[in-house]
Amino acid sequence: MRKEPVKVKELAAGERSASFSEVVLGYSKDEALAEAARCLQCKNPTCISGCPVGIDIKTFIRQMTENDFSGAYLTIRKKNNFPSICGRVCPAEYQCRKACVLTRKGELFASLEAINIHFLERFVGDYGAKNNVETQADKDKDLSRFKVAVVGSGPAGLCCAGELSRRGIKVVIFEALHKTGGVLRYGIPPFRLPRDILDAEIDYLRKMGVETQPNAIIGKVKDVVELFSEGFSAVFLGLGAGVPSFLGIPGDNLCNVYSANEFLTRVNLMSAYQFPHAHTPVNVGKSMVVIGGGNTAMDAARAALRLQKLNGIAPNTTILYRRTQTEMPARRLEIEHAKEEGINFRFLVQPVELVGDEADFVKKITCLECKLGEPDASGRRRPVPIEGSNFQLDCDVAIIAVGLQANQVLTKVTPQIKTDKYGDVAVTAEDMQTSMPGVFAGGDIVGGEGTVIEAMGMAKRAAEGICAFLRQTK
Numbered sequence: 001m002r003k004e005p006v007k008v009k010e011l012a013a014g015e016r017s018a019s020f021s022e023v024v025l026g027y028s029k030d031e032a033l034a035e036a037a038r039c040l041q042c043k044n045p046t047c048i049s050g051c052p053v054g055i056d057i058k059t060f061i062r063q064m065t066e067n068d069f070s071g072a073y074l075t076i077r078k079k080n081n082f083p084s085i086c087g088r089v090c091p092a093e094y095q096c097r098k099a100c101v102l103t104r105k106g107e108l109f110a111s112l113e114a115i116n117i118h119f120l121e122r123f124v125g126d127y128g129a130k131n132n133v134e135t136q137a138d139k140d141k142d143l144s145r146f147k148v149a150v151v152g153s154g155p156a157g158l159c160c161a162g163e164l165s166r167r168g169i170k171v172v173i174f175e176a177l178h179k180t181g182g183v184l185r186y187g188i189p190p191f192r193l194p195r196d197i198l199d200a201e202i203d204y205l206r207k208m209g210v211e212t213q214p215n216a217i218i219g220k221v222k223d224v225v226e227l228f229s230e231g232f233s234a235v236f237l238g239l240g241a242g243v244p245s246f247l248g249i250p251g252d253n254l255c256n257v258y259s260a261n262e263f264l265t266r267v268n269l270m271s272a273y274q275f276p277h278a279h280t281p282v283n284v285g286k287s288m289v290v291i292g293g294g295n296t297a298m299d300a301a302r303a304a305l306r307l308q309k310l311n312g313i314a315p316n317t318t319i320l321y322r323r324t325q326t327e328m329p330a331r332r333l334e335i336e337h338a339k340e341e342g343i344n345f346r347f348l349v350q351p352v353e354l355v356g357d358e359a360d361f362v363k364k365i366t367c368l369e370c371k372l373g374e375p376d377a378s379g380r381r382r383p384v385p386i387e388g389s390n391f392q393l394d395c396d397v398a399i400i401a402v403g404l405q406a407n408q409v410l411t412k413v414t415p416q417i418k419t420d421k422y423g424d425v426a427v428t429a430e431d432m433q434t435s436m437p438g439v440f441a442g443g444d445i446v447g448g449e450g451t452v453i454e455a456m457g458m459a460k461r462a463a464e465g466i467c468a469f470l471r472q473t474k
Contacts, residue, residue, distance in 0.1 A: 241407060
């Protein structure tokens, strides 16, 4: 048995950081087979329990070793409608790979590493799309008379729509923006998730009969009650968490201070990196600073560096984070890629003021050095500012990536739907139903910011809840 995992090919750091082309190139057929051959085919495949949507990982990898890539694709699609997406953006190191039996300590596994399950899923997903492998719908004649509205076309909305459509239910997705995909499109850069891959996965839903209506802000153009009056028998809310948080420090409102949400939306959804060929610009500075430590911060910093290079500016992009790299919630892969591309990291640093010039454009950022104290509610050691440690950094563009809050456009005009103190929608755990009968929810609007696959896991539970609700409907 091969001990070392097959390393996936990537664009060289110097080449990729000057474009928005995909960084990770994926496996060839031979590489995928070699990596699949490392799987022990465990009697108790713990990797499956690490997958939020329960993909039968053992089976699809075995099918790969038998050169049955179509079968592997169909096995994955029983649980996941978006293997090409998830194979690229899922934090596998915290989920299926973490649960892989090869991560266990002890003499037998001491020199082994977990299977690169996500890269194998990506290979199979891309194979299925390229070879037009068609899945069989599991239509239920008792449900085919129903119509369900899905609000939001992010990972939760798309997943719920796919699950319902497979059962023969007519689904209409209402999306506030002009293109579908939600955070998959506006939040994740093309160098991590190419647009042709995203479009192909969404087009697959359309082929299944899912209808999409863009430019439709539910809560503005119509409300939930109107959806029911139009013949929808149930509603799923995949509204996401699209309201940015700021630092709450002096200078938050200076010019050239972006939320990561706005910055990435301009770049990813509206193609600001192609300006003026695309209509939407974004300001690019000589000293760009990103504040935060999650995947969004990594995406923003890596996009900022690329913009500097594309605009002929010497790359100088810095990430500021209050804790150390150990506590960073971002994927290890994204941190490594950012470092390879030349992103500067300053750890144990807390911004306290954004300093502007006479025209109110940000020019510097004042920070305090920190040390780590006792663990806080998140389980991570709390950053403690050190008095008198003030210092300043040049900063002519600041990007704030410290989290998102619930989008409340719909819930504020729908008092029947209960929310918690954060504005997140309250649901029952077993079926994801809200306090309003027939209305279900999932994704970031329920649990706060999470991963793509976690949102899909909630959406699958909601789909089962919707089906059960419809079966009780006369």
